[in-house]
Amino acid sequence: MKFELTILGSNSALPTSKRFPTAQVLNVLERFFLIDCGEGTQIQLKRFRVPMSRINHIFISHLHGDHFFGLIGLISSFSLQGRTNDLHIYAHSKLEKIIRFQLDILDSKLGFKLIFHNIFGKEIQTLFEDAALTVQSFPLRHGAMPCAGFLFKEKQRPRHLIKEMLDFYKIPIKARHGIKMGDDYLTEEGELIANAKLTFAASRPRSYAFCTDTAYFPRIVPVIKQVDLLYHEATFLKDDEKRAKSTYHSTAEQAARIAKEAEVGKLLIGHFSARFHDLSSHLNEAKDVFANTELAEDGNVFSILNT
Amino acid sequence: MKFELTILGSNSALPTSKRFPTAQVLNVLERFFLIDCGEGTQIQLKRFRVPMSRINHIFISHLHGDHFFGLIGLISSFSLQGRTNDLHIYAHSKLEKIIRFQLDILDSKLGFKLIFHNIFGKEIQTLFEDAALTVQSFPLRHGAMPCAGFLFKEKQRPRHLIKEMLDFYKIPIKARHGIKMGDDYLTEEGELIANAKLTFAASRPRSYAFCTDTAYFPRIVPVIKQVDLLYHEATFLKDDEKRAKSTYHSTAEQAARIAKEAEVGKLLIGHFSARFHDLSSHLNEAKDVFANTELAEDGNVFSILNT
DSSP: OOEEEEEEEOBOSSOOSSOOBSEEEEEETTEEEEEEEOTTHHHHHHHTTOOGGGEEEEEOOOOSGGGTTTHHHHHHHHHHTTOOSOEEEEEOHHHHHHHHHHHHHTTOOOSSOEEEEEOOOSSOEEEEEOSSEEEEEEEOOOTTSOOEEEEEEEOOOOOEEOHHHHHHTTOOGGGHHHHHTTOOEEOTTSOEEOHHHHEEOOOOOOEEEEEOSOOOOGGGTTTTTTOSEEEEEOOBOGGGHHHHHHTTOOBHHHHHHHHHHHTOSEEEEEOBOTTOSOOHHHHHHHHHHOSSEEEOOTTOEEEOOOO | OOEEEEEEEOBOSSOOSSOOBSEEEEEETTEEEEEEEOTTHHHHHHHTTOOGGGEEEEEOOOOSGGGTTTHHHHHHHHHHTTOOSOEEEEEOHHHHHHHHHHHHHTTOOOSSOEEEEEOOOSSOEEEEEOSSEEEEEEEOOOTTSOOEEEEEEEOOOOOEEOHHHHHHTTOOGGGHHHHHTTOOEEOTTSOEEOHHHHEEOOOOOOEEEEEOSOOOOGGGTTTTTTOSEEEEEOOBOGGGHHHHHHTTOOBHHHHHHHHHHHTOSEEEEEOBOTTOSOOHHHHHHHHHHOSSEEEOOTTOEEEOOOO
């Protein structure tokens, strides 16, 4: 059962020839959630063999171009490919205006519905929820630009029934739902069978948090506490901490401090400034604070296994 | 003295992981003219080491997204790089609305002027002219979508003076302009010196024509007659001639027929449909009609030498 993140773009505002602007896709049980959509995202989706038609939900953190300029092209390509499924876009309300203005002036008729969901940006907001997953947004700190982080959390699934034991105790079907939810079972003879004898636990729910663009902002720590995987921007190195502060970005060390305080499983750093070709200093600086750090470079894939 | 075309993107509407959507840059004497600007153009400019700051004129053939979706990102990057030079954009007037709407709603202040020039599209129109070069647009045939081809032509430069001969005949400065323009010279002693003794010819002016997107449209032949280099779209193969006609595109064979009728120096074919990975059939089909044909694939460079 997959819970797998693919990095499509890892650079900050000015792309390089090797690193595209921000975009990622999270595969949760073969549903593909697109997070940010910088210019060239559709090209990266092809390159890294992501099944585009299985993307139904797109989350845009904020309206700097390097996080959404690829969206109009992706929508156009969906249309050319004959898409009919609804496409849900979660973003600041201005994005709907930008996209619809272009579709209207070019008289583009889409064969599918575009459904925009406004991210208010001032508090934690549940954007998506179904039986298996919730996606929430929470505010980051990126100057005057409203900017949202995203938290993807699997739900705790009910316990698994042990069929042989149910048969052994002749437990009727109507009692089974309660047992899945943790009830013990009282037989007709009055024997109490402990739930642990009848079931075993489902996998631990997995979680991913995406935090870009943002200055160092410890207020997010309780929100992302103990996520399995945290992506946090690390545009600069600590030598440039002043510049990071004035541009509302983070250093690699600050990203690692957030990871440490939040006790996450693994930290991924990205959104690198275009002037860095070699990223080993970013990695080392973060690892000094939080050892389980990796670079989130274009094409890298990070899986969280069921445990 | 350069006259050199670099292909930045060669694919039709749906990009592949190997071929970007349409964009090219023509280097004329170290001035870089950008022709179309599909998504990812700025990434390709970086990849192929084109000096972005030397692009002052951008020509957009038509308003299908694969020909202009990279423009807003390029403008944003110019702004981030601190550009101050005016940027001229030649396109259908709707493009100005699309770009300005986005800049306005995002409250983006540019440090340079964007100057839009409307291409009317119904006749030959001179878009740019200086001492060395003219750029004209001319109508192509792309269904209901107004679409322009572009013709880049160097001007015939005046003849070069042979300094030693001018000294020998003691020709005064005031006579020299006429001699550059082809005049003979009459000495004070009444001797007529033929211009060919005093000058040699400047290089032959070079020319490039860009024709995409278009159905087979022989009316362009007189306009592009005898250009050194012709780029003509070849979205399909002749097996798909009906489909080419109904979508207002051309086959490789049709592109070659235009090249042959126009007696061009070399034909480049591009704008390939995404379903073709191997392009040898396109090349062979065109070569059967017009031998001096090459594929215009991403990163290819075509120079026209001074002769």
